[in-house]
Amino acid sequence: xxxxxxxxxxxxxxxxxxxxxxxxxxxxxxxxxxxxxxxxxxxxxxxxxxxxxxxxxxxxxxxxxxxxxxxxxxxxxxxxxxxxxxxxxxxxxxxxxxxxxxxxxxxxxxxxxxxxxxxxxxxxxxxxxxxxxxxxxxxxxxxxxxxxxxxxxxxxxxxxxxxxxxxxxxxxxxxxxxxxxxxxxxxxxxxxxxxxxxxxxxxxxxxxxxxxxxxxxxxxxxxxxxxxxxxxxxxxxxxxxxxxxxxxxxxxxxxxxxxxxxxxxxxxxxxxxxxxxxxxxxxxxxxxxxxxxxxxxxxxxxxxxxxxxxxxxxxxxxxxxxxx
Amino acid sequence: xxxxxxxxxxxxxxxxxxxxxxxxxxxxxxxxxxxxxxxxxxxxxxxxxxxxxxxxxxxxxxxxxxxxxxxxxxxxxxxxxxxxxxxxxxxxxxxxxxxxxxxxxxxxxxxxxxxxxxxxxxxxxxxxxxxxxxxxxxxxxxxxxxxxxxxxxxxxxxxxxxxxxxxxxxxxxxxxxxxxxxxxxxxxxxxxxxxxxxxxxxxxxxxxxxxxxxxxxxxxxxxxxxxxxxxxxxxxxxxxxxxxxxxxxxxxxxxxxxxxxxxxxxxxxxxxxxxxxxxxxxxxxxxxxxxxxxxxxxxxxxxxxxxxxxxxxxxxxxxxxxxxxxxxxxxxxxxxxxxxxxxxxxxxxxxxxxxxxxxxxxxxxxxxxxxxxxxxxxxxxxxxxx
Numbered sequence: 148x149x150x151x152x153x154x155x156x157x158x159x160x161x162x163x164x165x166x167x168x169x170x171x172x173x174x175x176x177x178x179x180x181x182x183x184x185x186x187x188x189x190x191x192x193x194x195x196x197x198x199x200x201x202x203x204x205x206x207x208x209x210x211x212x213x214x215x216x217x218x219x220x221x222x223x224x225x226x227x228x229x230x231x232x233x234x235x236x237x238x239x240x241x242x243x244x245x246x247x248x249x250x251x252x253x254x255x256x257x258x259x260x261x262x263x264x265x266x267x268x269x270x271x272x273x274x275x276x277x278x279x280x281x282x283x284x285x286x287x288x289x290x291x292x293x294x295x296x297x298x299x300x301x302x303x304x305x306x307x308x309x310x311x312x313x314x315x316x317x318x319x320x321x322x323x324x325x326x327x328x329x330x331x332x333x334x335x336x337x338x339x340x341x342x343x344x345x346x347x348x349x350x351x352x353x354x355x356x357x358x359x360x361x362x363x364x365x366x367x368x369x370x371x372x373x374x375x376x377x378x379x380x381x382x383x384x385x386x387x388x389x390x391x392x393x394x395x396x397x398x399x400x401x402x403x404x405x406x407x408x409x410x411x412x413x414x415x416x417x418x419x420x421x422x423x424x425x426x427x428x429x430x431x432x433x434x435x436x437x438x439x440x441x442x443x444x445x446x447x448x449x450x451x452x453x454x455x456x457x458x459x460x461x462x463x464x465x466x467x468x469x470x471x
Numbered sequence: 472x473x474x475x476x477x478x479x480x481x482x483x484x485x486x487x488x489x490x491x492x493x494x495x496x497x498x499x500x501x502x503x504x505x506x507x508x509x510x511x512x513x514x515x516x517x518x519x520x521x522x523x524x525x526x527x528x529x530x531x532x533x534x535x536x537x538x539x540x541x542x543x544x545x546x547x548x549x550x551x552x553x554x555x556x557x558x559x560x561x562x563x564x565x566x567x568x569x570x571x572x573x574x575x576x577x578x579x580x581x582x583x584x585x586x587x588x589x590x591x592x593x594x595x596x597x598x599x600x601x602x603x604x605x606x607x608x609x610x611x612x613x614x615x616x617x618x619x620x621x622x623x624x625x626x627x628x629x630x631x632x633x634x635x636x637x638x639x640x641x642x643x644x645x646x647x648x649x650x651x652x653x654x655x656x657x658x659x660x661x662x663x664x665x666x667x668x669x670x671x672x673x674x675x676x677x678x679x680x681x682x683x684x685x686x687x688x689x690x691x692x693x694x695x696x697x698x699x700x701x702x703x704x705x706x707x708x709x710x711x712x713x714x715x716x717x718x719x720x721x722x723x724x725x726x727x728x729x730x731x732x733x734x735x736x737x738x739x740x741x742x743x744x745x746x747x748x749x750x751x752x753x754x755x756x757x758x759x760x761x762x763x764x765x766x767x768x769x770x771x772x773x774x775x776x777x778x779x780x781x782x783x784x785x786x787x788x789x790x791x792x793x794x795x796x797x798x799x800x801x802x803x804x805x806x807x808x809x810x811x812x813x814x815x816x817x818x819x820x821x822x823x824x825x826x827x828x829x830x831x832x833x834x835x836x837x838x839x840x841x842x843x844x845x846x847x848x849x850x851x852x853x854x855x856x857x
Contacts, residue, residue, distance in 0.1 A: 196479075210492065221535060222598065283611075322475070329472075329854060329855070330854065332856065333855075333856070342855045343857075344856075344857070346848070349848065349851035349856050349857060350844065350847045350848075350851070352851055352854065352856060353791075353794070353846075353847035353848075353850035353851050353854070354847070356791065356850055356854055357791050357794060357795050357850070360475060360476055360771065360791055361767050361768075361771065363476070364476055364478070364767050364770050364771050364774070365767045367477070367478040367770070368478070368767065368770050369476075376644075386759070386763070387762065387763035387766050387767070388763075388767075390759070390760060390763050391763050391767050392765060392767075394760075425741045432732060435760070436756060438759065438763075439755075439756040439757070439759040439760040439763070440752055440755050440756040440759060441759065442758075442759030442760075442762060442763060443750075443754070443755035443756055443757070443758035443759030443760075443762070444755055444759070445759075445778075446737070446758050446759065446762050447737075447740060447741060447744055447750060447755065447758065452729065452734075452738075453556060453730075453734040453737065454733050454734055454737060454761070454762055454765055455552065455727070455730065455734075455765070455769075456556075456558045457762060458765050458766045458769055462762070462763075462766035463766075463769075463770070464478045464479060464480045464481075464770045464773055464774075465480035465481070
């Protein structure tokens with residue numbers, strides 16, 4: 148099932164990710180049902196859990212898909228849980244920016260946003276929302292709150308949900324970066340031999356590999372559901388994964404660019420699309436520093452007597468590890 | 472190229488051992504200050520190892536007919552994790568339980584199994600591993616210690632060094648040359664079991680900077696060994712050693728070497744929170760960061776154990792876990808040091824002594840069991856780069 152879904156997602160993104168027409172990609176994604184992956188079957192969705200839906204987002208990262216597919220998947224799951232029928236089109240998870248503006252994902256503006264309103268989030272159309280140009284950046288456009296009202300749902304869990312899908316996309320993007328960088332190192336000749344033949348380069352590529360493997364594991368740990376978040380996501384797991392993946396992203400991007408001779412900063416070489424995606428992911432839904440402090444507070448307040456106990460109780464590969 | 476590690480879980484029947492080993496530790500573990508517990512698998516206490524054996528905790532992965540527990544790698548994983556988290560002094564039986572026993576079971580003759588394995592399970596036979604030599608470190612294939620065939624057995628000459636626990640061990644399993652020359656590299660190497668009480672064996676403990684002598688130099692001068700000192704095939708030493716390494720490199724001991732320090736710090740931080748109202752942001756953030764790393768490393772270590780449990784030999788994956796794991800272990804004292812240097816803060820002596828020990832010993836974490844550079848070379852090979 149996992150493999151099948153991964154393959155079909157990869158085929159779909161391979162065909163459409165580079166298309167200059169986001170609408171074509173969106174139509175294909177809609178048709179495949181990916182956007183309803185996390186919506187329960189009773190509400191008309193596919194009813195997958197985060198672990199089962201993970202391959203879709205890994206594939207999206209692997210192909211640097213520039214649409215907020217993960218955000219839409221989670222927004223639809225949150226809306227379904229609140230009994231609201233989701234509208235067609237893409238939904239961004241807006242992050243509060245000051246009091247009456249919010250940051251949306253980079254790339255084409257989604258049709259809708261789950262807009263922060265204190266303890267609640269409101270589903271609002273973005274067609275009329277005015278950009279706050281001065282506050283906008285490649286990491287995401289800042290929009291003023293559009294007028295009108297929409298259905299409300301609890302905002303708790305949306306930050307975690309957003310962070311989870313960024314972790315998944317990062318894990319996918321890093322695997323692609325690893326493959327491309329290994330290929331470059333084998334193909335590129337200097338001093339009469341492939342740069343991969345140099346021990347100094349090999350050692351760096353090994354570090355890159357380690358971080359990619361760790362991030363994939365972090366994404367899997369974060370996908371173990373059964374908690375009270377959107378789609379069952381658990382805040383502690385996602386916090387740990389977001390910060391681990393963010394740290395890895397920093398090292399991975401540095402090594403990949405170095406091994407590719409910084410050619411990735413040219414428009415022609417694709418590496419910057421993937422490392423740019425990592426950078427954007429680090430900036431959204433809480434960065435390493437935010438989640439480190441948040442998780443640290445959980446550890447301090449927890450009953451587990453030691454760090455291993457905390458990990459076993461809340462961050463283990465299974466939920467729950469049974470013995471006390 | 473190696474593929475991603477997938478999430479594996481500890482089977483419930485193995486997880487079920489956890490409360491029992493904890494009860495055992497509550498009753499049998501001597502009360503030790505944290506700087507002693509920080510010795511972790513370098514802490515030697517033969518009496519404690521015998522108590523473990525009496526309670527059936529040794530040789531968990533060996534078949535019952537040899538006195539073992541008849542369990543899989545996950546049973547040992549759970550037990551070892553608890554032992555290390557508690558800082559139990561496990562050094563006496565550590566090597567035998569982790570790799571010498573499984574090696575003898577896998578490559579030994581039936582007679583060797585019957586002789587050694589029950590003794591290992593009863594904590595009557597402690598083992599050490601003879602790999603490094605005075606002129607052989609990372610380049611393990613360059614060993615020059617040589618065993619020559621003679622009437623009824625072997626004659627051994629040479630020396631091993633940095634051998635953990637040699638002065639307390641009954642036996643050494645050594646990688647030695649049985650044919651050819653060092654230029655033949657991996658060919659002509661064999662593993663021999665050496666009775667360390669045999670005439671001609673001299674053991675010189677080496678003191679470390681903390682005043683402990685947990686490793687030693689072992690010199691062999693015309694040591695006569697019986698025929699059945701050979702373990703496995705003559706000339707297959709290199710392959711056999713490598714089969715051991717997946718067991719040696721992916722376990723909890725490659726993640727938890729600084730666990731006692733981390734947990735002492737956590738305990739103190741919690742107390743400080745109660746007394747002073749809050750931990751600083753820097754302290755809280757570092758705690759969160761280290762726990763996140765620990766969680767991911769543990770999941771990777773469990774995943775590799777899953778491969779071992781299926782009878783595979785995930786050598787590259789184990790190298791990857793060890794390199795990341797030891798980097799984590801080493802980062803703990805390095806990152807705690809600046810936070811424990813706050814003017815005016817009354818940091819307890821036990822915590823500071825634990826920091827001193829762990830910080831001083833940390834360089835060895837990424838050295839023992841294969842250096843960082845060797846491991847990264849293996850990973851590069853696993854990724855098709857060499």
